[in-house]
Amino acid sequence: MTVKVKAAVLTEKETIEIMEFPIPETGDNDALLHVEACGVCGFDSEAYLYGGNGVFQLPCVIGHEIVGRVKNLGHKAAERWGVKEGDRVVVEEYIPCGACNNCLTGNYRQCFDLRYGAMNINNEKTALWGGFAEYMYLHPNSIIHKASPNVSPELLQLYIPISNGIHWVQEVGNTKVGDTVLIQGPGPMGLGAVIGAKEAGAGKIIVTGMSKDEHRLKMAKEFGADHTFFADTQDLVKEVYEVTNGKMADTVINAATAPQQLVAALDLAGLRATVVHSGTDEKLSQNLMSSKITWKLLTIKGVLGRPTSAVGVALRVIESGKYPLEKMVTHSFPVEEAAKAVRTHAYGEDGCIHVAVVNEKF
Template sequence: MDVGEKCRAAVLVEPGRMSVMEFDLPEVGPDEGLLQVEMVGVCGTDYGFYKGKIQDRRYPMIPGHEILGRIARIGPAAAAAYGVKAGDRVVVQSSIRCGRCPYCVSGEYQLCENRRSYGTTMPTSVPPALWGAFSTYMYLAPGSLIHRVSEAVPAEAAVLTCAVLANGLRWVLKMGQLRAGEAVVVQGVGPQGLAGIIAAREGGASPIVATGLTADHERFGLARLFGADHVIDVEREDVVARVAAVTAGRMANVVLDVTGAPQAIAGALDLVAKQGRIVQAGLSGATHQTPLVMDKLIFKEARIQGVLTHNMEAVQQAVRLVDSGRYPLEQMVTHRFPLEEAERAIRTVGREIQTAAVKVVLVP
């Protein structure tokens, strides 16, 4: 593969300011690699960086942690470890494992005590600067987690493998401990919520209920397409009454919240069944406090489970599901932008420019 010596990247110079810059491509060591980026998802985390709402970030930085690309260069040790070669099409997990801490040893790399992540934690001041996928090329560090994907899968589906679909699969099936025939409520119908609906369908849930805002109306059709039996507009309907009606009063065995909205988090206690599980994925902010009526949790013997992201097992499951073509995942992607319009892409995610976006991607 003809790589060249330079690449271009959309750099978040500081909150609210992005610039496309040129960088030198690094030499690749035995356990390193270089990825030619095919497509990268843009999500709410990127918008949080852009607005300066996520604490302890170092700027300038190259965002981009939902990564699809092609191996451009690969060292021999890395090639052997990942089972890939130059030219292979791959997805890359955002986490970079240290391989030494107790969490890495147990396979829970997302909780690594020395965790670094592509597109989120590393500024351009750390060589070789190319730590995010808002770029034509991205550096692959030792400890990366790389998975081959089929050439036949549309890019818009493949790019959702790790940070969207694998999240939903892990959150609902493993962390929510879903059993076939149980009722599921998914609060939020963005990409993460849609992935949760798919996971619930894969796990044999019945019924599956999705909730969203009036502004999410155009997403409701996708929720039904991916498996929701019922879709509720929380601004126009009584959610508790509707869920009670479709579950014969028993409520939901699993409630997945991806919104982080205080009223949704508190309301999950009214939606969850006795001995049910609330899976909390939506972030509310490092300093925000959400009041909960704990007596509701106690009298129902329910549980609240926090979740962060995907793990290796979930990504492997997601790769198989994407390859199967069972769901038209590419229909989630509603907006595509070139690298030069990265700032516009981020603002679209934040609904500053348009409100109808479901999933936004960059095509470097």
């Protein structure tokens, strides 16, 4: 008798259905993952609200901030990944080819043949690619990291926002000890950037958000922010000027998706500062003042996730217990209620900050 497992499938705009799929067969080079927890990301919410996006082609199992236990592990896969059956791991969303120039130079996030951990259920060997499921297929080229068995999976699934924040602030933003870091957007990525700035030894950490983000800004202070400001009711340039004695920020992290964030960053950045931009809004270019970039000698860098090296650092931070990360995971839902989980995140319901889909232990 074929064993079937449940998965949450995004079938159309704002529609997620619970379906059953057979557990796929595995061989020497691959494995299965019993999913323990999977965070809801902005890409998931975007696909939910708009009926797919450039990453997720419907119908598909979404979810890519994944933590679980390795099962049905092939011999060659065990050697390649350095894990054994039953180990807890986190799984990156990327499935690169491993052979193109981007992969060979460590830039696998820009792989020419990149697949993501959520693929159309009609186009692949198995439908079980995404994390909003009881089990997930681990492709031979999956990128996995061993994680502590002693830390809650609901905390470990924060590895993406925290590793992004560490990479964006420290490696891309080139933040040095004593620098002023300003973070626009107190969502999960912004809070991860607060941790990244704190770990880098930043001298001053400033976080901006909207009035509705008051509870998130309070959490930013718990994570180490020195100042928080409301972009919709306060003069950010004036406030930042005052708390930095006119120097403004050495590093600006755009961790929100508001159309005005890149424009605002040019004013909030100090001389020779670096602006790290994670947004995708195409309406920004007409509002940018290139003279500010020129006269301030600004460096503007785009970011796309994080390299694998940052994931290990993030896991050690989570495992250290240095930050009250449990306050960041405000909502958890079983896989059967994945639709409610994604809707809660997409519409910011009930004061949510980070939402997780979890499975009970089998």
